[in-house]
Amino acid sequence: MHQPDTTPRHSIYYDYRVYPFSRPPEMDGHSxxxxxxxxxxxxxxxxxxxxxxxxxxxxxxxxxxxxxxxxxxxxxxxxxxxxxxxxxxxxxxxxxxALPWSRGNSFYRGQCVFRMEAPDTPDSRxxxxxxxxxxxxxxxxxxxxxxxxxxxxxxxxxxxxxxxxxxxxxxxxxxxxxxxxxxxxxxxxxxxxxxxxxxxxxxxxEGASYSGQFVIADIRIDLDFPTERRAYFDPEWNPGNTVLMHREPDNIWRIDYQLPQGETPEQALSEASLHQRINAQLKMVGIDAPWELDWCSVYSARTLTLPDYRVGRxxxxxxxxxxxxxxxxxxxxxxxxxxxxxxxxxxxxxxxxxxxxxxxxxxxxxxxxxxxxxxEAGKSTRFMAPPSKGYRLLRDATLSLSLQKDFVGPLFHWRTSRAHNYPDSSLNTAADNAVFASGPANGMPLENIQLSENNYLFDHLDNAFNLLLFNLTPVQLDQMQTLQANLRAEEIPINLLHVTSRPAEQAEPSVTQLVDISGHMRSAYGAGSGSVYLARPDHHVAARWLSLDVAAVKQAIDNILNKA
Amino acid sequence: MNSNLRPQELESVYDALAESLDQAGEQDRLYLVKVALCLANLTGDADAVLNSFRECLEDL
Missing domain, CATH: 3.50.50.60 (FAD/NAD(P)-binding domain)
Known part of the structure; x- marks a missing residue:
């Protein structure tokens, strides 16, 4: 019988709760x-x-x-x-x-050699x-x-x-x-x-496993550093390797460092080894403060994927x-x-x-x-933990150059997880995609827009096909509502969002009115009067038209649903 | 455009590289890689750089 431990896990900052097993109907003969x-x-x-x-x-x-x-x-x-x-x-x-942040720092020989700033925008919540x-x-x-x-x-x-x-x-x-x-x-x-x-x-x-192993340790400590990612290359206490530091809520800091070649995870996680290395890292950054360990683990870098994510059912x-x-x-x-x-x-x-x-x-x-x-991750991994003599030489040369030459900055591979685009998806319909001057293209997720204070486009999206309609005439809006009613009758979820510079006093009940008097959203989306974006329930654009063609919108949805 | 060095310039480069390598001592490999990256960036021509990398692998 499967008996998971019913003791709450230990943590110095998080109160674990144990959820009880409850006997499912299948165990009492219900099929x-x-x-x-x-x-x-x-x-x-x-x-x-x-x-x-x-x-x-x-x-x-x-x-x-x-x-x-x-x-x-x-x-x-x-x-x-x-x-x-x-x-x-x-x-x-x-x-x-949570702690918001947007900057990352790479340190080498006591100097900040590269600073990454993730783009921010007032258009995002x-x-x-x-x-x-x-x-x-x-x-x-x-x-x-x-x-x-x-x-x-x-x-x-x-x-x-x-x-x-x-x-x-x-x-x-x-x-x-x-x-x-x-x-x-x-x-x-x-x-x-x-x-x-x-x-x-x-x-x-399928894919590759890298040989390097890394310790992750969470400690509670009072540190004055801002919430920014800190990467230390080739520190004196861990030559040739990389150490990362990250602030977490509750005064917890993540320290992440590579193990020397040949060391086992058990050795690395021994109390003596953890204390010695964490103290060495803190000393290097000029900190002499008490700390307490919460949790630690060892991981290895792997880049693997199944070739197909559906196997039968x-x-x-x-x-x-x-x-x-x-x-x-x-x-x-x-x-x-x-x-x-x-x-x-x-x-x-x-x-x-x-x-x-x-x-x-x-x-x-x-x-x-x-x-x-x-x-992309392979590139970051090859820089953090070079897998061969050649990669190590190039990494070391880049670090050495970084003290004086800015051009090597991008080689630090600060690229992080991004929203993926599906430009070649079979769900897309070409329509006017190529002729829009701006705005998210087919396959890209919609871009958020601040409509007014504490009011953003994404606040109004449903888990449905979201149709962004720009300055439609009353007749066009009526046609779209008819389409919406027909699709909803077939259990196809549709959300109509009318982006308008001339807000109606009495908005249509089945249409969300987004007021865009300044034309900011229209311009960000490269839209004119009558333009339409069709976004899937996961926000990715599947088609866009400079001017409304109701039959074409219907056809693009049919294409997604494989009914064309 | 022929951007090759004149013989005299090439000779100076030859000598300067030899002396710099001696000066780099045990770090001569690291030094060479730094030089390669800097020169690659200066050319602004990734194809030419990659082609040189291939050519230099020959006859080692």
């Missing part, structure tokens, strides 16, 4: 057929459930453990992730706790990056999950076997009260880097689908983009309004994104 079962209650699994629930799709979430994440793990969330989290309503609590421990993020998402009647959390439920046929996936689940069988139309594997579902289905990942997402180096905050931030891409497609397929091709476009778009990330 239920679920539409979606999600394995893994990490951020990606729970976000998938919330996103599906917004489309009215119920799900069961199985989690082998009975508490949120052990240790801080993913601590940096990008603006794009915040937009994804906003869609399911969990950003308010994140903003109360969110700053470029936020630091927050994963436990908090999971807690906030979980709170939202608990409020949903469509999501059933099953704690202390460990998947022991996975089988599938043409119509269903069958799971054997072990619990504190014994095993039971569970059947579902679809299974979403969000069970992390060591995914059991992935090995049970014999799925092999099982769909992989997050770290279960790919393993990416943490340099560049590419783990959870990539997973959040995955599950946002997946949920609406799976939901519309389950509802019978879209073909299987739509679900497969999740795989093609996100495998492509993972390959781009692997390429």
């Amino acid at each position: 239920l057929n679920h539409q979606v079962v999600i394995v893994g209650a990490g951020p990606i699994g729970m976000m998938t459930a919330l996103n599906l629930a917004q489309h009215g799709i119920p799900s069961v979430v199985l989690e082998a453990d009975n508490q949120v994440s052990h240790g801080s793990r993913a601590i940096v969330f990008t603006r794009r992730s915040m937009e994804i989290l906003q869609q399911v309503g969990v950003t308010a609590r994140i903003l109360e706790k 969110f700053r470029p990056m936020y630091n927050l421990q994963q436990q908090y993020l999971e807690e906030y998402i979980l709170d939202q999950v608990m409020h949903s009647e469509l999501i059933e959390m099953r704690w202390a439920s460990k998947v022991m076997a996975v089988e599938q046929d043409d119509n269903s996936v069958h799971l054997t689940v072990d619990t504190p009260e014994g095993e039971y069988r569970l059947t579902s139309d679809w299974l979403v594997a969000a069970d992390g880097a060591r995914s059991f579902v992935r090995s049970a289905l014999n799925q092999r990942m 099982v769909v992989f997402t997050g770290d279960a689908a790919h393993i990416l180096p943490i340099f560049g905050v590419r783990g959870a931030n990539t997973g959040l983009q995955d599950c946002q891409n997946l949920a609406w497609k799976l939901a519309l397929h389950i509802k019978g309004v879209a073909g299987l091709d739509l679900v497969d476009s999740y795989s093609s778009e996100r495998v492509q994104a993972a390959r781009e990330i692997i390429d």
Whole structure:
């Protein structure tokens, strides 16, 4: 029987709560057929459930453990992730706790040799990056999950076997009260880097593993440094290696350093070794203050992805689908983009309004994104932890040059997780895409716009096809409402947003009116009167027209749903 | 445009590089890589640089 430890995990700043196992109906002889079962209650699994629930799709979430994440793990969330989290309503609590930042510093021989500044804009509700421990993020998402009647959390439920046929996936689940069988139309594997579902289905990942190993240690200490990322190259106490420092809420600092060649994780995590190295790092940055360890772990840099994220009726997402180096905050931030891409497609397929091709476009778009990330992350990893003599020489030469030559700055590879674009997606319709002078092109996520104080475009987007309509005539608006009614009758979710410089006194009830008297949004989107953007439920643009053609809009939606 | 060095200039480069390498001592490899990166940046011609990298791998 699966008996996870029921003692709350130890932490010097986070109060863990143990969630009880509750006996599912299947153990009392009830045979239920679920539409979606999600394995893994990490951020990606729970976000998938919330996103599906917004489309009215119920799900069961199985989690082998009975508490949120052990240790801080993913601590940096990008603006794009915040937009994804906003869609399911969990950003308010994140903003109360998380630390926003936009700058990174690279130090070498006591000098700041490169300073990265992530672009910020008043048009975004969110700053470029936020630091927050994963436990908090999971807690906030979980709170939202608990409020949903469509999501059933099953704690202390460990998947022991996975089988599938043409119509269903069958799971054997072990619990504190014994095993039971569970059947579902679809299974979403969000069970992390060591995914059991992935090995049970014999799925092999492709890519490379780097030899370097790294310690992550979270300490509580009073430090005066601003919330900026700090990278120390070739420090005297750890020659040739790299040390990273990051501020987290609750006065916690993440210290991340590479292990000397040949050292085992056990040796590296020994109390004596941790104390000696953390003290050496603090001494190097001129700090002599008491500190206390919260959590530590060892990781290795790997760049791996499954070649296909759908295997029959099982769909992989997050770290279960790919393993990416943490340099560049590419783990959870990539997973959040995955599950946002997946949920609406799976939901519309389950509802019978879209073909299987739509679900497969999740795989093609996100495998492509993972390959781009692997390429970018590989560059960061090769700089942080050079894998060969040649790479080490080039890295050392770059560090040496950086003391005097600015041109080597970009070689520090500060690139971080970004919103991925799908310019070649089969879901796109060319229409007038190429002739727009500005604005997000096909495949790109919509760009947020500040409409007025504390009022942004993304606040008005639904988990639906969002149609941005610029200064339509009353007749055109009427035509679009007819289209909306027809599509809604087919259970296709449509949100009409009328961006207007002449706000109507009495707005149409089924249309969200966005007032743009200054024309700021019109100009950012390269739009004239009658222009239209069609964005998918995950905010990515699928088509845009300089002037409205209702039949063409309908056709572009049909193309996405594979009904053309 | 022929941007090759004149023989006299090439000779000066030859001598200066030799002496700089001696001066770099045990760090001569690191020194050469710094020089290569600086010169690559100065040319502003990535194709020509990559071509030189390929050519110089021959006959080692």
